[in-house]
Amino acid sequence: MTTLKSVWIIEDDFRVAKIHADYVHNIEGFIVTENLRTGKETIEKLKTTSSLPDIILTDLYIPDVEGSSLVSHLRHLYPSIKIIVISAATEINLIKNIVDLGILDYLIKPFEEHRLQRAFQKYLQELRLFQQSKNVTQNDLDSLFYSESNNKIEDEEPFVKGIDLHTLQIVKSLFEDHQTQELTASQLSELIGSSRSTARRYLEYLVGEQFLQTKLIYGTVGRPERKYVFHGTYEQN
Template sequence: MTISKSVWIIEDDFRVAKIHADYVHNIKGFIVIENLRTGKETIEKLKTTSSLPEIILTDLYIPDVEGSSLVSHIRHLYPSIKIIVISAATEISLIKDILDLGISDYLIKPFEEQRLQRAFQKYLQEHHLFQNSKNVTQKDLDSLFYRESTNKIIDEETFVKGIDLHTLQIVKSIFEDLKTQDLTASQLSELIGSSRSTARRYLEYLVGEQFLQTKLIYGTVGRPERKYVYHGTYEQN
């Protein structure tokens, strides 16, 4: 059974907090554990909790918080927590201070749900890389730091509809790391935090690009299961 990764939301407007929580719950594999309204409440909760969250979503405009002070506090005392800032703040000096603290992402309000999904996909990519690899390659790091293809720059506006370049790179990296293993659409959806249909869309796209090949696994009952395997290892299987 897959254990959902915990998320805390720090937002003083309960209506906005609910919208953000709904967005998170639409991302498979994540669950909102805490909705916090103030900096003081957050600091006390961090001190007393038995289980720190994997991700914190936080606004900057919180009544008892000045600028980047809360983000700085969390980064220094709880460096393992990934912080995604969601704020209407666009002042250059403040943004620079926040980025210098090493946050995972910054979303300017208002934003589209898909943008938050991409932030979580980046988290999953990092998590997968560090959990499953002893060493990294330059290609691994490029996939974390750059959204463009490492071979050529592609304008996302002209890319295939329904295919996000960042997500595509995550899927490709997963198969390259797995080497000789294969995956079903359901298994991939668990890894990238998407629906099964979305996972299948990326798989079928990569089949068309000859990056992946498919094979059918016949069970004792029902229809055969479609599995996907990295093209470079297909002959070995």
């Protein structure tokens, strides 16, 4: 039985934290074990826990934390924990300071689900590399730091739960055979007879594969609607 990797989320907005947790639970092999709201709560939990998390997802804008102070604290006292920052902050000096601390990744809000999948795949690739018993080669390190496969989901090792290859091919054929140029998750769910969340999972997967791109359609009321567009069609428009 495979042991699930533990993920802690530090985010003061419970709605955003729930979205991030749903994204994590869609990734094979990971589970959210703590949802924390403040830096103080996080530090106290780390002092008392019997099992440190493998990964921490943290915002920078939480009530009792200023800039990179919490990330700096975590890197200093818990160097084995991988940190992924998820923040709306784009100030160049702040981000430089964060990157210099040695984080695993930095995601700017709002972000697509597949972008978080890429960050977790980078973690898994690094984990596999350093668990091997032999010495590493230059090719091993090049595959970690420079390979384009970092940005793709490996066919031989399914990464996202709930992706059936047969269904995936059906979805792709809808676009490739020119049966449609663009779809929403709701439209796809009707075509393949699935729930909207399942349809969205396939569409987001294909965005991550650069097979589809997204665009927002603004109506007269309510939130904008996300449409998924075949990559070749999108570039022609």
